[in-house]
Amino acid sequence: MTTDAVHPPPAPSPEERPDRPALRAGRGATHRGDRVFRGLSRGSGITLLVVMAAIAAFLSWRAAIAIQADEGNFLTTFEWDANADPPVFGIAVLVFGTAVSSVLAMLLAVPVAVGIALFISHYAPRRVAAALGYVVDLLAAVPSIVYGLWGALFLVPHLSGLYEWFEQFLGWTGVFGYAGGAPRSLFTVGILLAIMILPIVTNVSREVFRQAPAAHQEAALALGATRWEVIRMSVLPFGRSGVISASMLGLGRALGETMAVATVLSPSFVLQASLLDPGGGTFAQNIAAGFKEAGTMGRDALIASGLVLFLITLLVNGAARLIIARRKEYSGAAA
Amino acid sequence: MSKTMTRQTTPAPSPAPAQLRQPRLPRWAPAATALGSALAGCGLGLLAGWESRVQWGLLAAALHVVASYLLAAAVEGRRQARDRLATSVVWVSFLVAVIPLASLLWETVARGSRVLDGHFLTHSMNGVLTLDEGGGIYHALLGTVQQVGLAALIAAPIGLLTAVYLVEYGGGRLASAITFFVDVMTGIPSIVAGLFVLSFWIILLDFGYSGFAGAMALAILMMPIVVRSTEEMLKLVPNELREASLALGVPRWKTILKVVLPTAIGGITTGVMLAVARIAGESAPVLLLVFGSAQINANPFEGAQSSLPYYIYEQWANGNAPSYDRAWAAALVLIAFVMALNLLARGLARWKAPAQGRS
Numbered sequence: 001m002t003t004d005a006v007h008p009p010p011a012p013s014p015e016e017r018p019d020r021p022a023l024r025a026g027r028g029a030t031h032r033g034d035r036v037f038r039g040l041s042r043g044s045g046i047t048l049l050v051v052m053a054a055i056a057a058f059l060s061w062r063a064a065i066a067i068q069a070d071e072g073n074f075l076t077t078f079e080w081d082a083n084a085d086p087p088v089f090g091i092a093v094l095v096f097g098t099a100v101s102s103v104l105a106m107l108l109a110v111p112v113a114v115g116i117a118l119f120i121s122h123y124a125p126r127r128v129a130a131a132l133g134y135v136v137d138l139l140a141a142v143p144s145i146v147y148g149l150w151g152a153l154f155l156v157p158h159l160s161g162l163y164e165w166f167e168q169f170l171g172w173t174g175v176f177g178y179a180g181g182a183p184r185s186l187f188t189v190g191i192l193l194a195i196m197i198l199p200i201v202t203n204v205s206r207e208v209f210r211q212a213p214a215a216h217q218e219a220a221l222a223l224g225a226t227r228w229e230v231i232r233m234s235v236l237p238f239g240r241s242g243v244i245s246a247s248m249l250g251l252g253r254a255l256g257e258t259m260a261v262a263t264v265l266s267p268s269f270v271l272q273a274s275l276l277d278p279g280g281g282t283f284a285q286n287i288a289a290g291f292k293e294a295g296t297m298g299r300d301a302l303i304a305s306g307l308v309l310f311l312i313t314l315l316v317n318g319a320a321r322l323i324i325a326r327r328k329e330y331s332g333a334a335a
Numbered sequence: 336m337s338k339t340m341t342r343q344t345t346p347a348p349s350p351a352p353a354q355l356r357q358p359r360l361p362r363w364a365p366a367a368t369a370l371g372s373a374l375a376g377c378g379l380g381l382l383a384g385w386e387s388r389v390q391w392g393l394l395a396a397a398l399h400v401v402a403s404y405l406l407a408a409a410v411e412g413r414r415q416a417r418d419r420l421a422t423s424v425v426w427v428s429f430l431v432a433v434i435p436l437a438s439l440l441w442e443t444v445a446r447g448s449r450v451l452d453g454h455f456l457t458h459s460m461n462g463v464l465t466l467d468e469g470g471g472i473y474h475a476l477l478g479t480v481q482q483v484g485l486a487a488l489i490a491a492p493i494g495l496l497t498a499v500y501l502v503e504y505g506g507g508r509l510a511s512a513i514t515f516f517v518d519v520m521t522g523i524p525s526i527v528a529g530l531f532v533l534s535f536w537i538i539l540l541d542f543g544y545s546g547f548a549g550a551m552a553l554a555i556l557m558m559p560i561v562v563r564s565t566e567e568m569l570k571l572v573p574n575e576l577r578e579a580s581l582a583l584g585v586p587r588w589k590t591i592l593k594v595v596l597p598t599a600i601g602g603i604t605t606g607v608m609l610a611v612a613r614i615a616g617e618s619a620p621v622l623l624l625v626f627g628s629a630q631i632n633a634n635p636f637e638g639a640q641s642s643l644p645y646y647i648y649e650q651w652a653n654g655n656a657p658s659y660d661r662a663w664a665a666a667l668v669l670i671a672f673v674m675a676l677n678l679l680a681r682g683l684a685r686w687k688a689p690a691q692g693r694s
Contacts, residue, residue, distance in 0.1 A: 037588035038504055044496035045513040048562070051555060052516045055523070055531040062534045115428025123425050139436055141609075141677050143616020145644040146666045149651055150439045153659060162389045195435045202432075226414055228421035249522075256524020258619040259644070263651055284526045288622055299533070306530040310523070317522030321515075 059307040066300035074304065079269050080286065082301035083294060089301050091308055093269050097186055097280035098309070101261070102254035104190030104275075109198050110247045116198070117205035122231060133206065140199035148263035151192040152184075156264065159183050159191070163276045177274035184266035187275040189282070192264055193257055197250035204249065208242030209235055241323050248320030252313050258284035283309040360410050365403060365423065372398035392434070396427045440670075447667025450660045456668075460629035460646075465653040472665050474631040475646035478546055479672075481635040482625065482642055483615050485550035486557055491607050493554075494561025501562070502569040503591055520559040528555040529620035537624070544626035546635030549642070552620035557610045564606025568599040601683055608680035612673045618644030643669045 067074050069087055077090025116136070120129045163178045170176035216234035225233065262285045266278035281289075287302045294302060376395025403423045408416035455471040463470035497517070501510055532552040536542050572595050580590040596603070621627070626639040627649055641649075643665055650662035 031586045031588070033588045034586050037591070038500075041496040041500035041504060042509070044493045045500045045509065047493055048497055048513060048520070048558060049516055051558075052520060054535065055527070055555075058531055058534040058539070059527070062538065112428045112432050115425045116432050119425045119429045123422065137681075138674060138677055141612055141616075141673050142439070143618075143644055143669055143673060145616065145618045145647045146443060146670060147439065149647055149662055149666055150442055152651060154438065154442050155435070158389060162393075165390055195432075195439075198432055198436070226418035228418040229414070231421070252522045256522075256526065258524070258526045259622075259648055263648065284524060284619070287526050287530070288619060291623055299538070303530050303534055306527050310527045313522050313524055313527075314519060317519060321518050 055310070059303055059310060062300045063304035063307040066297065066304040069297060070301070078271060080290070080301075082290075082298040087297050087301060091283070091305050093271050094281055094283045094286055094305060095308075096271055097265075097285075098255060098282040098312075100275065100280070101186050101189040101193060101282055102251055102257075104187065105193035105197060105254045106247055106251050108191065108194035109201055109250060110243070112194075113198050113201035113246070113250075114205055114243060116202045117209050118231060118235075120202075120206050121209040122227070122235070136199050136202050136206075140203060144196065144257060145259045145263070147192060147196050148260035151188070151260060151264040155192060156182055156184055156188060159188055163187075166276060174273050175275055178276040179274075181278070182266070183276060184264055184278045185276050186265070186280045189261050189265050190275075192260055193254040196257065196260060197253050200253060201243075201246045201250040204246035205239065205243050208239040208246070212238040241326065245320045245323040248316055248323065252316045252320065255313050255316060256284055256309060257282075258288050261285040262288040283312075357412055357415065358410055359415075360407060360419075364406065365419070368403045368406060368423075369399050372396075372402055392431075396431065399423055400427060443663060443666050443670055446660070446663035447665075449664065451664040451667060455661075455664055459631045460641075461631065463629070465650075465658050466655055468657045468660075470661060472643065472646055472661075472668060474628065475641040475643045475665065476668070477631060477633060478621075478625065478635075478640035478642040479615060479644075481633075482546045482550045482553060482621070482640070483611055485547060485635060486553035486614055487607065487611055489550065489554040490557035490561055490610070494558045494607075494610075495565050495603065497558075497562045498565035498569055499591060499596075501566055503587075503595065517559045517562045520555070521563065523556065524619075525552070525556055525617045526619040526623070528552040529623035531555070532620070533623050543637075544624060544639050545637055546625055546632075546640040548624035549621045549640070550635065552624055553614045553617060556617065556620075557614050560610040560613060561607055564609065565599075565603050568602030568606065569595065571602070572598045601686070605680040605684040608676050608683070612676035612680070615676070616644055616669060616673055618642070618648055621645040622648065643672070 066082070066087075070077075070089060071086040072079065072088040072090050074090055076092050077088060078092055080089045080093075081087065082089045120132050120136070124132060160180070160183050163176075163183050164180075166176040167178040171178070212235040216238070217230050220230045220234050261282050265281065265285055267281040267285060267289060268279040269281065270279055272279050283305050287306055290298065290302060373395045375398055376391045379394060380391035400420065400423045404416050404420045407419035411419075450468070454469070456476070457473050458469075458471035459474035460470040461474070497513065501513060504510075529549075529552045532548055532555075536548050536551065537544065542548065576594055576598060577590055580594045581587070585593070621642045622645060625642060625645065627645050628639040628641050632638050632640050647662045647665045647669065650658040650665065
């Protein structure tokens with residue numbers, strides 16, 4: 001320690017950035033402790049990168065083995081007999097089910113979430129709003145398996161009346177056909193996923209709405225705008241990209257949700273238009289449901305489908321990050 | 336108003352304020368429409384004989400929105416009516432969301448408390464037939480604590496050091512690559528993390544199912560959360576503190592260990608605890624890697640274990656009343672565990688926050 005102090009720290013060179021002179025000052029005098037610590041933290045960061053690369057590599061490795069052995073077309077086959085000899089499996093039904101259930105979840109959840117976020121940020125009395133924000137935070141932490149249990153044992157029995165109604169008035173569309181029975185269907189999964197992603201989307205949207213510039217809102221109010229006009233003209237335009245990225249994050253979560261879907265859905269490898277009837281499947285649900293019976297090839301096939309899910313969530317999350325990054329630039333320019 | 340006042344020098348009776356202001360609905364109007372439409376919804380529902388209350392509620396909500404709009408449009412004009420419409424839609428959406436979430440918590444507490452007692456917490460499912468009552472979650476609790484603990488032991492140091500690298504040493508291409516991939520990692524579905532460990536640990540290296548394999552998958556899920564929250568906290572540490580320490584000749588690593596980290600320790604701990612709460616509820620990796628067991632297995636490195644979320648799934652899959660009771664009770668314990676961690680973490684953040692605010 002004292003020997004360290006004897007060496008005068010190198011004078012900051014004039015070309016260094018004046019706003020953060022201290023941050024680079026350590027570089028000249030590299031102590032052993034410094035090198036070790038720096039190496040450790042750098043190594044941790046690299047470990048993280050290695051793990052990411054390993055995930056992609058290992059999944060691709062097993063997936064390649066499975067897809068080569070696949071007698072069907074991996075993208076278009078409508079069955080999943082990966083344990084048979086020769087194995088025949090394809091992800092067409094899974095792509096459909098995953099896309100339908102998570103897009104449905106987003107369509108249901110985002111408007112409601114924006115409503116709640118506005119309720120918390122602009123409508124509720126202040127003390128109620130603080131408590132509500134807290135509760136929403138806690139709800140985001142409820143484990144997905146609990147949602148699944150509730151969905152299977154409580155939500156499913158309560159939905160059949162509503163579905164009969166749908167069948168009665170909207171049955172002609174074909175999408176809302178309902179043959180009766182326990183509605184363990186893709187539509188139910190969509191509703192459950194919507195309930196599950198609601199807290200997250202609400203949280204992020206509320207944060208964005210709260211940051212909406214007060215000056216804009218006060219100016220609108222001073223011009224005689226009603227509360228809705230204030231929100232429409234100053235809060236929503238400011239929060240738009242935030243809401244978009246929030247819903248993408250919610251979508252990412254819905255895409256990868258496993259246990260809640262596995263408990264609620266009654267799966268089948270049939271592509272059907274009527275979403276209210278049981279059937280269909282999602283990537284994650286198929287992995288969870290088929291894993292215990294899977295042999296070596298079955299496991300590899302499931303890993304292949306997992307790789308596709310991985311790529312899809314990467315795309316969705318990447319898009320969300322891009323939007324957030326653009327928003328940062330935008331708000332930086334506006335400030 | 337002021338123009339008319341200046342022109343009329345003689346004290347004429349000024350126009351009554353009621354003519355200048357638009358007619359407004361009384362303050363109790365929204366409550367009245369809400370009550371009225373709720374009654375109408377229930378009445379119509381009863382008349383039509385719909386079984387599920389869901390329809391009654393939806394009908395009442397729709398009636399309320401329409402009624403408050405029409406009423407305001409008739410009395411107050413279109414702009415106010417739109418405002419009323421937005422207000423009622425926001426309220427309705429709030430209620431629509433609160434009902435399922437409240438029901439979730441209510442059902443879990445009501446159904447879960449049936450079989451939750453000391454016996455349930457201290458016994459395993461060993462030798463208990465699925466159709467029988469009795470049995471407990473001791474083996475699952477033990478598994479959860481061990482797996483989550485191991486995951487935290489792996490993920491917390493790596494996440495913390497990575498965040499230190501990003502904030503204290505960062506800059507450059509490596510740091511931005513790490514930042515990007517931490518973002519990417521946050522979005523990995525838990526089942527994909529499970530599949531990775533499966534293909535690496537169980538298929539390639541040929542180890543068996545164990546609690547440790549599950550812990551590795553959980554650690555992958557936990558790392559990015561820890562990095563993110565720690566990064567945020569380290570950024571909050573004022574630069575003056577670092578500069579003061581460096582100016583005294585303290586080497587950089589000691590500055591970080593003795594000045595930066597202690598200042599942010601409250602927030603960092605909160606972040607780690609929230610991450611633990613998040614992974615404690617994950618069941619998908621456990622399904623793939625730990626395999627589940629009805630017996631107590633205190634060794635996380637050897638043999639199948641159970642965990643609370645997996646136990647819930649397993650009991651649900653049994654599909655009979657005593658198993659459902661056990662599933663609800665385990666769900667109650669799991670929610671209580673996660674909520675307690677959350678509240679503790681937030682309490683800690685609150686308790687530590689003033690010191691950060693002052694510095």
